[in-house]
Amino acid sequence: MINRKQIPDIFDIAPDRKVVELITPQTFTLDNGIKVYVINAGVQELVHVEFIFNAGIWHQDLPFVAMSTNNLMKEGTQNMTARQIADELDYYGAYHEASTEKDSAFQALYTLNKHLPATLKVMEEIIKRPLFENNEIDIYLRKKRQDLLVQMEKVDYLARIHFGELLYGAQHPYGRWAGPDDINGVSRENITAFYKKYYRSSNCYIIVAGKIEDTVIGLLNKYFGGSDWDGPAIQDDTSFEIHSAQQLKNHIEKPDALQSALRIGKVLFNRTHPDFSGMHVLNTILGGYFGSRLMTNIREEKGLTYGIGSGLISLKHSGYFFISSEVGAEVADVAMNEIFKEIELLQKEPVTTSELNLVKNYLGGTFLRAVDGPFSLADRFREIHEHDLGIDHYFHMLDTIQKITPDEIMDLANRYLKIDSLYQLKVGK
């Protein structure tokens, strides 16, 4: 008879150095100086090419300009109409993605290898020759405005934007948010000026991941390696002062909401800080996985929510810690109290070895999943590259996960999660 009460033998899964080394790309330089980082790891005939520009929210003077510019680049160029671009990319079964984050903007292409030459040519049009015609701008902004009207009805969305403002202040690019009416301020002039300044070869790098053929660098050089889209390099030295709100406890009324959205957190630091890895472990214990303290207490013990979690966000110039959940309106205050209890517990009592070992193994498995396949490896590379870190960062992180002690975790909770330093926000009743 097998013993079903006993967990089978557990084997060590700590990722070895070789797995981490897969994150190191081959580096090439195009004729005009653009750096290309190549992660050649796939078995499927697929490739992902990502163009990354210092053209994020950080760089815009007016709300929505960075995002509008990035999204409108595919809507008509010197040699192709918006329709032709859409037709061509769809015909080859390729996927194009424009995304705008706080610090950077991305233009990405996903395609079968055999269609890379044809689709890169379309990407050249999108990136180097967009027209930003008024008609396209109008359609885009109207759509954006309508999408935003819907978003503004969601407690979770409201919590997200107001929480940023609490932490960084309304004048800081990480804290400023804008509503549907601010869209009226976006004009063709703003967009073209933004494009001309930031979408230059001097302000771009490229990550290529997948099953990479030898021809890739030649193709990239052909379409993107010339001096025809050069410009002055961007000195990314603008700095903004962080003005966190005066009041820690905040409430935004939405009287008819059945659930309240909760956010708790504070400005902390990004990946470059020596305590980032330790905080990564602490955050996991508190709210970073299904078995976390918050999930166990607020969902699995009390059934107050469908989900609760916490996270560390690493931005280029800062970083923050947050807890978020949507809970029944009538139990919002109960949930808030329980969240603080869990934080206090981490400050007063060391975690047990059993819990810590579980989290260490869980994080080991998470790391293996996070480097599985070429696209994941590319994401890990980008994560460190944007902070000018090398793969040593991951060695350090894995090392910290292995060695961190219950006392060190308690110490981190006391230093960084002091109750009277945490902002709290409730959106709802």
Add this chain to the structure above:
Amino acid sequence: MIEFERFTLNNGLRVIVHTDATTPLVSMNILYNVGSRDEGPEKTGFAHLFEHLMFGGSVNIKKYDEPLERVGGENNAFTNSDVTDFYLTVPKQNLETAFWLESDRMLNLAFSKKSLEVQRNVVIEEFKQNYLNKPYGDTWLLLRPLAYTTHPYQWSTIGKSIEPIQKASMEDVKDFYGRFYNPNNAIMVLAGNTSLDEVRALAEKWFAPIPAGVEVMRNLPAEPVQTAPRSLKVERDVPLDAIYKAFHMCGKMDDDYPIIDLMSDLLSNGNSSRLYQSLIKEQQLFSDINAFLTGDEDGGLFVVSGKLIRGVTMEKAETAIIEEFRRLKTNLINGDELQKVKNKVESLIAFTEMRIQERALNLAYAEHLGDINLVNNDINRYRAVTPEQIRELANQILKPENCSTLYYYSKE
């Protein structure tokens, strides 16, 4: 091409193995042949509530998640109208823990009162979060009962309302488990860094001793053919008017399915698609428009949904959608346009199959549908579709008497 091997245990559990030695992980996918169509009309939301209870401890193991996390694994599950699926990934060294965990909850549950109470509340909060407290969240709670009068597809997987979830008793739970959670009603797929020999040995050890259950005999009422248009008007606290048009169509295994699937792609897959180009960009009537299939096995819905630009009337918006239908019904599409949507299907398959977890699910689902070779052959069904077939199916399906329309008005 996904290669696989298979065997069946004496208790009827079907086991499928796909080996990929390039990853350090293994995915396990267990699909139970039970969904919300198997619920009684007074007990809706039950299959999904039950999915939650599967994590509440089994006969020999107090907590499901903790041991899995302890060996570096991660898991989740989903329920739809037709099936309930549980999946996990684990570093290959600790694969046996996955067998230990999954076999114990297939053997028997702990049926803890506390777990029922807590998960009841969790699911009620899920109901609120996704269906009641979000703009347009109740769409499917309205559209399904409009489109289906008889078949259990008339309710959403989350349930008709919160009440039956509040009332679910331990008796109900035990009964449901006994009927559906049996090895002969499940398909297990292992995908990743493992082998047929390893899986066979572990499956014999952990799953073979589980007794088979009574075979599930489904006798669901067929949905009668719709003969007249139906519509429902509602007013809600939302910023934009929206329209939903749902048409009855065949099940997934039907020869017509790929034709209708491509038809929906022509209408709305990608920025070059017809509805996007015509209704968003040229006529500027919508800010958002989609065509998609629900994909339900016993006959699903072909749905077009859109949010109107402020100031555009519902009549004008609807007429424009119908005009796009008319084009499909009257003119033959040209070869390039058809080739385009076929190419998109092909590349989508390549991208989704990058991950072992997706490959495991695709294998399980194809086997569930009755032909595991679909994982590799389904694309041929799409390649064979002709412009004539598209026109024919558009005429068969996109007609007023086959349509249920939900007019979702903004109160403003």
